[in-house]
Each structure stands twice: as C-alpha cells, then as structure tokens.
Amino acid sequence: MCGIIGYVGTQNAVPIILDGLKRLEYRGYDSSGIAVMNNNGFDVVKQKGRLSELEALISQRPMSGYMGIGHTRWATHGKPSDINSHPHLGSQNKIAIVHNGIIENYRQIKERLEQKGTNFVSQTDSEVIAQLAEYYYNGDIVEAVIKTAGNLEGSYALGIMCLDEPDRLIAIKKDNPLIIGVADHGIFIASDVPAVLAHTNKVYYLNDKEIAVLTKTSVEFYNMDREPVHKEPETITWSIDSAEKGGYEHFMLKEIMEQPRVLKETVQSALGCGDNRRIIDGLDVSRFNRIVITACGSAYNAGMVSKYVFEQLCRITVEVELASEFRYKDPIVDCNTLVILVSQSGETADTIAAMREAKRKGAATLSIVNVVGSTIARESDYTLYTMAGPEIAVATTKAFSAQLVLLYILAVSFAKKLGKITKEAADNLFAEIASLPDIATGMLKRIDPVQKYAATCVGYKSIFFIGRNIDYAIAMEGSLKLKEISYIHSEAYAGGELKHGTISLIEDNTLVVAISCCERLYEKIYSNAEQVISRGAKVLFIGNCIKAVPGERLEIIELPKINELFAPSLSVVYLQLFSYYVAANKGLDIDKPRNLAKSVTVE
Numbered sequence: 001m002c003g004i005i006g007y008v009g010t011q012n013a014v015p016i017i018l019d020g021l022k023r024l025e026y027r028g029y030d031s032s033g034i035a036v037m038n039n040n041g042f043d044v045v046k047q048k049g050r051l052s053e054l055e056a057l058i059s060q061r062p063m064s065g066y067m068g069i070g071h072t073r074w075a076t077h078g079k080p081s082d083i084n085s086h087p088h089l090g091s092q093n094k095i096a097i098v099h100n101g102i103i104e105n106y107r108q109i110k111e112r113l114e115q116k117g118t119n120f121v122s123q124t125d126s127e128v129i130a131q132l133a134e135y136y137y138n139g140d141i142v143e144a145v146i147k148t149a150g151n152l153e154g155s156y157a158l159g160i161m162c163l164d165e166p167d168r169l170i171a172i173k174k175d176n177p178l179i180i181g182v183a184d185h186g187i188f189i190a191s192d193v194p195a196v197l198a199h200t201n202k203v204y205y206l207n208d209k210e211i212a213v214l215t216k217t218s219v220e221f222y223n224m225d226r227e228p229v230h231k232e233p234e235t236i237t238w239s240i241d242s243a244e245k246g247g248y249e250h251f252m253l254k255e256i257m258e259q260p261r262v263l264k265e266t267v268q269s270a271l272g273c274g275d276n277r278r279i280i281d282g283l284d285v286s287r288f289n290r291i292v293i294t295a296c297g298s299a300y301n302a303g304m305v306s307k308y309v310f311e312q313l314c315r316i317t318v319e320v321e322l323a324s325e326f327r328y329k330d331p332i333v334d335c336n337t338l339v340i341l342v343s344q345s346g347e348t349a350d351t352i353a354a355m356r357e358a359k360r361k362g363a364a365t366l367s368i369v370n371v372v373g374s375t376i377a378r379e380s381d382y383t384l385y386t387m388a389g390p391e392i393a394v395a396t397t398k399a400f401s402a403q404l405v406l407l408y409i410l411a412v413s414f415a416k417k418l419g420k421i422t423k424e425a426a427d428n429l430f431a432e433i434a435s436l437p438d439i440a441t442g443m444l445k446r447i448d449p450v451q452k453y454a455a456t457c458v459g460y461k462s463i464f465f466i467g468r469n470i471d472y473a474i475a476m477e478g479s480l481k482l483k484e485i486s487y488i489h490s491e492a493y494a495g496g497e498l499k500h501g502t503i504s505l506i507e508d509n510t511l512v513v514a515i516s517c518c519e520r521l522y523e524k525i526y527s528n529a530e531q532v533i534s535r536g537a538k539v540l541f542i543g544n545c546i547k548a549v550p551g552e553r554l555e556i557i558e559l560p561k562i563n564e565l566f567a568p569s570l571s572v573v574y575l576q577l578f579s580y581y582v583a584a585n586k587g588l589d590i591d592k593p594r595n596l597a598k599s600v601t602v603e
C-alpha cells in the first residue's frame with residue numbers, strides 16, 4: 001500500500017510530484033504529503049485527507065524545489081493523521097523519507113533510539129527509518145542508507161533526501177516495488193509506471209536491496225556492498241492516454257468500456273504470434289498431475305471460474321486457493337504441480353509469498369500478471385501478460401476480464417496437449433474465445449436496462465448473488481464488485497446451497513441477482529429464484545437461457561449466447577456495470593472506495 005514518488009531535475013518538483021501522486025492515489029488515499037529541497041533547505045507539507053486537500057493547501061502556500069519526494073498513504077501503523085503522514089523527518093531535520101511497506105522490527109529500533117535520546121513524534125513504523133538514517137549519518141548518505149537498511153526487517157520502498165547532500169536523491173527497496181524513470185529534464189523514482197508516464201517511458205526496475213543514487217542528470221546503482229550494479233533500462237509501451245479518464249466520469253467506467261479492446265489484444269497475444277503464445281506453446285504440461293491456482297480478491301475469482309474450464313476440458317484436478325491461506329498451510333505441491341499465480345499488480349504480498357512457497361517446494365510457477373516487470377512477473381518460472389494497460393480504479397474490471405481469457409486459452413491449450421480434446425475441438429473453442437471482444441462490444445452498446453435497474457437498487461441493505469456451476473463462480477465476482485464500491489452488504493451462493501441456511505436471510509424485498517448461462521441447469525436456478533420470490537424477494541435474472549417472463553418481482557436482463565464455459569466473460573460485464581451504477585446513484589467515490597487500496601503490498 002502507499003504510493004511514493006521522487007524527482008530531481010531542472011523543473012519545479014512540486015507540480016510534478018503532485019501529478020505523480022494523483023496517478024498513485026489508487027495505492028492509498030487517507031493522507032498525503034510532499035517534501036522538497038530548495039535553496040533554503042527542506043520545505044514539507046503533509047496532512048490527513050485526500051490529495052485534493054493537499055493540493056488546495058499548496059495552492060494557498062506555494063512551494064518549489066528542484067528535488068522532492070511525495071507520498072500517498074494507506075495507514076497500517078498509526079491512524080491517518082497529519083503527524084502520521086509522510087514524509088517523515090529525523091529529529092535533527094537532516095533526513096526526509098517516504099516509505100511504502102511495513103517495518104516489522106520498528107518497536108525494537110524505536111526503543112533503542114529512544115534510549116539514546118531520540119524523540120519520536122509519530123505512531124508510524126516508518127519514522128524509525130528517518131531517525132535511524134540520521135543516527136548513522138556521518139557525512140555520507142549512501143553509507144547511512146546501507147547501514148539503516150541492514151537494520152530493517154520487513155518490506156520497504158524508500159525515497160530519501162539529506163539536507164547536507166542537496167544534489168542527491170536516494171532510493172532503495174525490499175519486497176515492495178520501485179522504478180526509476182529517466183526523462184530529459186530529470187530523474188524519477190516511483191512505486192509504479194503511471195506516475196512517470198507523462199515524462200518518460202524509459203524505466204529501470206530496482207531489485208531488492210539495490211540502491212539508486214539520482215542526480216539531476218544521472219542515476220547510478222549499487223549493491224549493499226556499495227559495488228556498482230549495471231542495469232539496462234526498459235521501454236514501457238503503455239501510453240499516457242491509457243492512464244487518463246478520457247472524458248468518463250470515473251476510471252472504473254472507462255475501464256469497463258475498454259474491455260473489448262483489452263480482450264482482443266490479450267486473445268491476440270495468446271493465439272496470434274505474441275509472447276504469450278510462445279510461452280503457452282512451449283509449456284510441457286505432461287509433467288503436471290495437479291494444477292493449483294492461487295490469488296487474492298478478484299484474481300482468486302478468476303481462478304474459481306477457470307477451475308470449471310480446466311476440469312471440464314482437461315479432466316485434471318484444479319485447486320483454487322486464497323494466497324493468504326496457501327502460504328501458511330504447508331501446501332501439498334511438488335515438482336509435478338503447476339502453481340498458477342494470478343495478479344493484476346504482480347505485487348500483492350500474499351500472492352508473492354504463495355509463489356515463493358510454491359517454488360521452495362519445487363513446483364513450477366506460471367503467473368498471469370498485468371504490470372510488466374512486477375515482482376511476480378519477474379520471479380515466476382513462466383509469465384503471461386494480460387494486455388489491460390494501466391488499471392487505475394481500485395475495483396478491477398478490465399484486468400479481471402483479461403485474466404479470464406488467458407486462463408481459458410491455457411485450459412484449452414492444456415486439454416489439446418494432453419490429448420483430451422482434438423485439434424478441431426480446440427480450434428472451435430479458440431474461435432469462441434476470439435469472438436468475445438465483438439460480443440462484448442455489442443453488449444456495451446446496450447447498457448440501458450442495467451443502468452435503469454441499478455438506479456432502483458440504492459436502498460438495499462443486502463443483495464445476494466446466486467448461480468450454479470460456473471455461474472456461481474462469476475456470481476462471486478459480481479458480489480465482490482458490488483460490496484467494494486457500493487458498500488452494500490452482499491454474498492454469493494451456489495443456488496443449491498440456499499436451502500441449507502441462507503434462505504433464512506431472505507425476507508420481503510431482499511434482492512437476489514441470479515446468473516443463468518448454464519442452459520442444462522436453467523430449471524434448477526429458476527427453481528431457486530422461485531423459492532426466494534415466494535419468500536418475498538425480488539430477483540434480477542441475468543443470463544442467456546432464461547425462459548421465464550418478467551413480472552412484478554422478476555426482472556430479466558438478456559445476455560448473448562455463447563459456450564457456457566466462456567459465458568462468465570459476458571455476465572461479468574453487466575455485473576460490473578450493475579455495481580458501478582448502484583454506486584454512482586449513491587454518489588460514492590467509485591474509483592477510491594473507503595478503506596481499500598488497489599495494490600495490497602502488505603500482509
């Protein structure tokens with residue numbers, strides 16, 4: 001959590017850092033701050049609240065500098081407050097830092113320094129970094145940073161400025177992402193690429209315990225023994241437009257609307273002649289007797305959907321595990337297991353830990369990741385990239401859809417390689433997957449019924465989602481989407497499970513959203529709908545095989561026909577829009593829902 005950015009160059013750092021923070025706000029947004037270096041030393045402004053409030057403050061009290069660091073926070077240690085906001089300074093005001101991560105041994109360091117007379121002002125773990133760096137500082141900031149890092153346990157991405165060395169900006173990381181961007185007017189550090197895209201597409205990826213020393217015109221890299229490290233820059237293909245709202249009220253709506261293009265490019269990369277195709281073709285699947293998919297949140301839901309596809313086509317057992325559980329359960333995986341990691345950011349702490357545990361046990365790891373160069377992408381044995389581009393809204397939409405199609409393509413390819421389906425059958429399935437972008441385009445031209453129905457749903461306290469088989473898996477994603485952005489309580493159930501307890505929650509005017517794209521199970525899910533209607537519920541049926549007619553308590557939204565294995569890619573589009581319009585009608589901050597951050601880089 002938290003986003004950090006730093007700049008040293010020939011332009012005023014303040015607007016550059018504020019703009020970068022806007023693009024990192026998805027990582028946390030309970031407080032923000034900025035420290036710049038100018039001819040008078042440090043100038044620091046930080047406060048609780050959204051970045052827009054910091055901007056307003058700075059517009060009343062202008063500041064400038066040729067170098068600076070900025071931070072947008074998602075609180076872990078110490079509540080959101082002015083004093084707990086970053087940047088943090090040591091008590092001699094010599095060193096300023098911004099930190100993304102968690103320092104696990106901060107209490108011990110704090111006690112040690114307090115015994116030596118250091119006065120702490122915040123409740124954060126991060127302040128110990130500034131205080132410790134000042135304690136070690138003896139005229140050489142790089143040496144002080146190396147000594148400080150040697151004492152830290154936990155995770156960190158750090159931007160550091162030192163009053164006595166006003167030409168150098170220092171960066172170091174461990175277990176949290178940090179990139180270095182090189183522009184013609186200066187050098188950047190940032191948690192993520194969109195923060196620097198307006199200035200450059202040339203970036204270096206910092207590895208754990210590598211130190212970057214930035215000046216206005218240069219960047220040098222060192223290891224912890226202070227030996228120079230040679231690194232090659234990478235060119236980012238994302239455009240700045242992809243990180244802008246492009247006329248939409250919210251990033252989430254823009255990203256929902258981008259799905260046909262994202263699906264098309266992702267399918268193309270895996271079925272055409274892209275890198276994904278090369279990797280999938282090269283995989284020897286005959287060595288695997290088990291597949292485990294592990295991920296968090298929506299990425300976990302994508303895994304749940306694909307379990308049905310893999311098992312149906314490959315006849316191989318697929319387990320889907322929450323990454324936060326997998327890491328602690330002494331998982332049964334070995335060299336004959338393929339562990340698939342699914343992650344938009346590629347930086348989710350639990351998924352990284354799950355990947356490392358799987359590798360430690362000898363399993364092969366394949367990741368499906370959106371952010372190029374992210375930790376999971378770099379550390380897994382095989383990496384497939386979703387072609388979603390930057391996803392800014394906290395609630396994932398287009399990245400989820402791209403994950404789904406890559407998982408489908410993997411499942412069909414595996415089934416073909418294992419001889420479970422013929423080449424002709426595989427080609428037919430690939431053709432159906434390739435038709436998804438055009439079908440989604442058509443659906444997005446007909447969103448009125450979803451928008452209108454959602455407008456009537458703002459008053460619900462609780463909304464249930466039901467489905468059977470693969471429709472149940474996608475119902476889980478519909479439910480997660482709704483609760484995270486509309487703050488309405490919601491749960492997803494397998495239709496057949498209602499009678500085992502949940503039906504007691506159904507009362508007059510409860511809303512149940514029923515997904516129905518498995519034609520062979522239509523009568524079953526319809527009967528579940530009738531059961532809840534007869535107990536006072538209203539039902540919104542979303543599907544492509546519904547025979548019922550709308551009534552006072554039954555609304556129907558039609559989906560196009562497609563193989564039931566790939567139908568979740570269609571249902572999810574209207575489920576996303578349903579949540580979006582419920583939240584929009586409630587006037588909520590859709591792109592930055594309360595308490596959440598997009599990239600969960602802490603445990």
Ligand code: M6R
Nearest residue numbers: 297298299343344345348395396
């Ligand atoms: O970056 P990741 O895909 O690893 O993130 C996993 C979850 O944190 C993420 O899917 C989260 O559930 C989203 N906010 C859902 O919209």
